[in-house]
Amino acid sequence: MHASAQPLLSVKDLAVEFDTEQGIVRAVDGISFDIYPNETVGLVGESGCGKTVTGLAILGLIPSPPGRIAGGRIEFGGRDLAALPEHAIREIRGRDISMIFQEPMTALNPVFTVGNQMIDVLMRHRGLTRAQARSGAIEMLAKVGIPAPAKRVDEYPHELSGGMRQRVMIAMALSCDPKLLIADEPTTALDVTTQAQVLEQINKLQDEFNMAVILITHDLGVVAETCGRAIVMYCGNIIETAPIEPLFATPRHPYTAGLLHSIPRIRDVKLAELPIIPGRVPDLLNLPPGCRFADRCDRVRPDCSEARVALHRDDGADAAVACLHPLVHQAGESHV
Amino acid sequence: MSTSTADVVAELSRGAVRRESIWSKARYKFRRDRAGMIGLGVVVIYMIVALGVALGLWAGNWSDVGGGKWGPMSAAHWFGTNVIGQDIFARALYSTKTAFEVGLVVAVLSTAFGATLGSLAGFFSASWLDEIILWIMGVLDSIPFYLFIAAIIFAMPDSAYSMHVAMIATFWTSVGRLVRGEVIKLRSLEYVESAHAIGVPEFTIIFRHILPNTSHILIVQATITFVAAIKSEVILSFLGLGVKDGMSWGLMIAESTQEVLAGFFNNFLAASAFLFVLVMAFNMFADALQDALDPRKVS
Amino acid sequence: MSEPKDTPFLEVRDLKKYFPVRGGLLRRVSNVVKAVDGVSFSIPAGRTMGLVGESGCGKSTLGRTLLRLQEPTSGQVLFDGNDITRLSKRELIPERRKMQIIFQDPYASLSPRRTVAQSIREPLDVHRIGSAAERERRVIELLDVVGMSPQVRDRYPHEFSGGQRQRIGIARALALNPGFIVADEPVSALDVSVQSQVLNLIADLKRDRGITFLFISHDLAVIQHVSDEIGVMYLGRIVETASSEDLYKDPKHPYTKALLSAIPIPDPTRKRKRIVLEGDVPSPMNPPGGCPFHTRCPEAMAICSTTVPTTINAGTDAQPHEVACHLFPG
Numbered sequence: 001m002h003a004s005a006q007p008l009l010s011v012k013d014l015a016v017e018f019d020t021e022q023g024i025v026r027a028v029d030g031i032s033f034d035i036y037p038n039e040t041v042g043l044v045g046e047s048g049c050g051k052t053v054t055g056l057a058i059l060g061l062i063p064s065p066p067g068r069i070a071g072g073r074i075e076f077g078g079r080d081l082a083a084l085p086e087h088a089i090r091e092i093r094g095r096d097i098s099m100i101f102q103e104p105m106t107a108l109n110p111v112f113t114v115g116n117q118m119i120d121v122l123m124r125h126r127g128l129t130r131a132q133a134r135s136g137a138i139e140m141l142a143k144v145g146i147p148a149p150a151k152r153v154d155e156y157p158h159e160l161s162g163g164m165r166q167r168v169m170i171a172m173a174l175s176c177d178p179k180l181l182i183a184d185e186p187t188t189a190l191d192v193t194t195q196a197q198v199l200e201q202i203n204k205l206q207d208e209f210n211m212a213v214i215l216i217t218h219d220l221g222v223v224a225e226t227c228g229r230a231i232v233m234y235c236g237n238i239i240e241t242a243p244i245e246p247l248f249a250t251p252r253h254p255y256t257a258g259l260l261h262s263i264p265r266i267r268d269v270k271l272a273e274l275p276i277i278p279g280r281v282p283d284l285l286n287l288p289p290g291c292r293f294a295d296r297c298d299r300v301r302p303d304c305s306e307a308r309v310a311l312h313r314d315d316g317a318d319a320a321v322a323c324l325h326p327l328v329h330q331a332g333e334s335h336v
Numbered sequence: 337m338s339t340s341t342a343d344v345v346a347e348l349s350r351g352a353v354r355r356e357s358i359w360s361k362a363r364y365k366f367r368r369d370r371a372g373m374i375g376l377g378v379v380v381i382y383m384i385v386a387l388g389v390a391l392g393l394w395a396g397n398w399s400d401v402g403g404g405k406w407g408p409m410s411a412a413h414w415f416g417t418n419v420i421g422q423d424i425f426a427r428a429l430y431s432t433k434t435a436f437e438v439g440l441v442v443a444v445l446s447t448a449f450g451a452t453l454g455s456l457a458g459f460f461s462a463s464w465l466d467e468i469i470l471w472i473m474g475v476l477d478s479i480p481f482y483l484f485i486a487a488i489i490f491a492m493p494d495s496a497y498s499m500h501v502a503m504i505a506t507f508w509t510s511v512g513r514l515v516r517g518e519v520i521k522l523r524s525l526e527y528v529e530s531a532h533a534i535g536v537p538e539f540t541i542i543f544r545h546i547l548p549n550t551s552h553i554l555i556v557q558a559t560i561t562f563v564a565a566i567k568s569e570v571i572l573s574f575l576g577l578g579v580k581d582g583m584s585w586g587l588m589i590a591e592s593t594q595e596v597l598a599g600f601f602n603n604f605l606a607a608s609a610f611l612f613v614l615v616m617a618f619n620m621f622a623d624a625l626q627d628a629l630d631p632r633k634v635s
Numbered sequence: 636m637s638e639p640k641d642t643p644f645l646e647v648r649d650l651k652k653y654f655p656v657r658g659g660l661l662r663r664v665s666n667v668v669k670a671v672d673g674v675s676f677s678i679p680a681g682r683t684m685g686l687v688g689e690s691g692c693g694k695s696t697l698g699r700t701l702l703r704l705q706e707p708t709s710g711q712v713l714f715d716g717n718d719i720t721r722l723s724k725r726e727l728i729p730e731r732r733k734m735q736i737i738f739q740d741p742y743a744s745l746s747p748r749r750t751v752a753q754s755i756r757e758p759l760d761v762h763r764i765g766s767a768a769e770r771e772r773r774v775i776e777l778l779d780v781v782g783m784s785p786q787v788r789d790r791y792p793h794e795f796s797g798g799q800r801q802r803i804g805i806a807r808a809l810a811l812n813p814g815f816i817v818a819d820e821p822v823s824a825l826d827v828s829v830q831s832q833v834l835n836l837i838a839d840l841k842r843d844r845g846i847t848f849l850f851i852s853h854d855l856a857v858i859q860h861v862s863d864e865i866g867v868m869y870l871g872r873i874v875e876t877a878s879s880e881d882l883y884k885d886p887k888h889p890y891t892k893a894l895l896s897a898i899p900i901p902d903p904t905r906k907r908k909r910i911v912l913e914g915d916v917p918s919p920m921n922p923p924g925g926c927p928f929h930t931r932c933p934e935a936m937a938i939c940s941t942t943v944p945t946t947i948n949a950g951t952d953a954q955p956h957e958v959a960c961h962l963f964p965g
Binding site for chain 1: 796798826827828829832834835838854856857879883893894895896897898900901902903904909912914915916
Binding site: 525526527529530531532533534535536537540545548549551 | 699702704727728729731732734735736738739740743744745746747748749754757758761762804807811
């Protein structure tokens, strides 16, 4: 499917470390993945798995006293973003790669109007005059579905609702026509009805702007509805990647399967007891040798704890899994 | 699962450093702050000196007249003697006890008083109780400090503790305000609601659940008040409103005003040096303590 | 499991909670936030009612007002026939033994300065139940019920994960053997793989101890597993109440339908027509006239903007399905 196209973004062996009082934590431990133009990829996992840190690392936003990129390459547009100095990355941020965050209230500056913040971005990256930037901003607000954009452009963030603020963030992120949008839990803080609106908007805009989207989330429902492909992370490693339908229908890694089974969902028949994944996520400072999921896995064998399990891609397939004893599915079987 | 970068670090720290409480983290951070450790060391030395004086181990001879008038620094009298022949060094040592006594009494009582009233005001905020307490704080803060102290001392001329009372009456307001703010914040946390739901009476909630969670603020405020009390005492004694029995650095400095005109500086230098070193050390200690306990850095 | 009794254990009649908004120099009351605007429902003993709605709908306020953690503005709350809104603060204290609450935020629901044992034992201390030794035994017993080992008793909350803290909070809520528990978004702050563990625990408690629950959540998927009946709230009012089968199979109120269709389903093969609502949730300070939902309702009619719909039973007497909507004039 993607074999012939060139990846837009290519992450190779990325590692990110943080200094904490009890030692060095490797939040991301040598991950590799590619993003192709115009695709929506979900980066999925629970808290602490490293998905947010990965997103921040791509744009050089890891806070530098405690954290740093400890290894690997992030290839984009022929350059290694991990090795670029700050002023070079600043050129790329907002213009070629944009990011939106979970809490729109803290991501937008409360003392400036919405319009001011967008005009700022447009003037800086596109070299427009203030008047041109203002009309560009109004146009973008209309594009993200904000009613009465000419009025809204002069409002302050606190005057807008959560859903609208998120759309303003999207408008700001897209105003310079980036090739890649990184969306970090963009709808987690929103109500479910607003979430539906915002996700629909992101889908629409992705088509219109021809950009790739990395959607970082813990919500598998959101992934199922918006992504073409998903990368599942656990404890700083990628443990499975696959196109969306096979991932949900025939997950191969026991964690993916466990997650799909245990998330609360609306069922046609009520269960007596919900399936669970026993135990909890290991402490990043006290990682077991070998597979990090071993102590919670019901398929564990002795060789699982011996050595790090690498991500193994089947020849010619789009899918890969990091497991010595992955689930094998019969033809026609589906987990959903 | 938040994404601001500070939250990312906090999330990681929370997962990775789960066994740390605010105090053990603070201890760890404090130990790495060299200035703070030095400050603490010096303060401890002073404290031992004060204790020794109180136990009669040294400086018992501070009021003995024996050396000559304005004797120079010598083996017998390390800082020389003052105008009536008393050993300056012994007087300075004795004053350490005075300083600590004032500092501790004022710091502990004003912090306790401020914490109590502040937590009542905060817990019942926007009620008449809060309004009254705030009003009192406002009034006390508007009265110029030295005027107020002079007035109190005038009103209690025979008491040895009039100065202490005056200082406590002034210093409690800053503690009170800080505690009030923190209590307003803590009051809406779920563990307080839970205590309500269990049926814990309100005063018990304040003193058992809320106040202990302000202890990081109280400790820092107490150290700040300690220093403020010592410094105020110096000025008050200088003005004649301070210590009556015993000796203090302020009194020594007051004494020395005539002497420096005559060219004799030892008295002044001894008192000032002792005072300066203690205040400096305490400030370094308090700054480091505040940084170590800062909840934003200790999340 | 015993059959639920006929007399409802909890009955709420026209409960209202308004918050005055003070503004201006003299802090005069300028406006009112109608957080809970006339809510009535009942829960039979041993059953669980789920209360679902989005932010600002008033469900958390309702939970707290029921327990008089906030004082109701008007209305009645009857526990086993006794109206607790009439009791003085003193008289309320012994009643509190019968009703407890579990909170959403596992990080704020336990006092950081008290050990696990102290937190769990506090209800027993306050109500002077049993001797000191008996209270200790009960703490261990409760820890066991929620699946935690007795060794954790001397540790502090910061040493535990969110899921574990939630269990400790549940143990504390059980200490007084309450007949009624309000669970306010108990799993929303937890990781998905931990949510099911805690939900199973709650379902077990319900089954083994016959506790009546009011389970508040914004997540319809979570609520389905634990609830017998479900009420849907919007802007301070309940717009639909039905048994949990009926609500999911046959939602009647347009808001319920929109809510159900908005939930992302973790199944990429299910393509369905999404009802995407226009506009945002109005502020509870300025609720629209008539039916509170009419500004966003895809099926709004002229009457919806002028008249508040009455609640009628669109189901049967045996299986009631109440809805407040002009599409069901009753």
